[in-house]
Amino acid sequence: MLLLYATNSGGTQQVSQMVASLLQENGHTVSVKNPKESNADELSVAGLIIFASPSWDYQDKEGMPHEDFISLLESLKGKTLENKPFAIVGLGDSSYAHFCGAVDEFEKVVQNLKGKLIVPSLKIDGYYLHMDENNQAVRDWTSKLLAALSTS
Numbered sequence: 001m002l003l004l005y006a007t008n009s010g011g012t013q014q015v016s017q018m019v020a021s022l023l024q025e026n027g028h029t030v031s032v033k034n035p036k037e038s039n040a041d042e043l044s045v046a047g048l049i050i051f052a053s054p055s056w057d058y059q060d061k062e063g064m065p066h067e068d069f070i071s072l073l074e075s076l077k078g079k080t081l082e083n084k085p086f087a088i089v090g091l092g093d094s095s096y097a098h099f100c101g102a103v104d105e106f107e108k109v110v111q112n113l114k115g116k117l118i119v120p121s122l123k124i125d126g127y128y129l130h131m132d133e134n135n136q137a138v139r140d141w142t143s144k145l146l147a148a149l150s151t152s
């Protein structure tokens, strides 16, 4: 499994590490990386790809994935990863017009690749402000992901 994450203030890193630990405790091998250290070939051999990102401004556009994702996403344009399992986690803040807009961007990428989202994407609002409930949401979501993996 490949979990690609980027962060500015550390929230997405904490969430990514939690997800990776829970998957590893359940017997999965997870490679956790910054998207700048990955490439399309690596995605094509992974059994599951997880994208995790805050939403941020990029080139004057709000609600975008972290800039570390941009060149990887560009390199995927025109490619297909038919039926490849994907899962998406976004951290954001609902006071912004495009709450967790990065998740919507990733979902478009998965659709264009003809990949398969195996669980509904997780959108986390104000990670540090409500850490207990947000961490619980991450655990619940990862359980759903594990259940989806066991049936796929």
Ligand SMILES: Cc1cc2nc3c(=O)[nH]c(=O)nc-3n(C[C@H](O)[C@H](O)[C@H](O)COP(=O)(O)O)c2cc1C
Pocket (backbone or CB within 6 Å): 006, 007, 008, 009, 010, 011, 012, 013, 053, 054, 055, 056, 057, 062, 063, 064, 091, 092, 093, 094, 096, 097, 098, 099, 100, 101, 126, 127
């Ligand atoms: C300059 C800036 C732009 C942001 N833009 C958005 C946005 O468009 N949509 C959103 O939901 N959250 C937005 N956020 C909130 C962050 O995504 C949120 O704080 C997130 O938890 C940060 O994750 P990190 O700790 O991994 O960096 C923005 C925050 C900053 C500082």
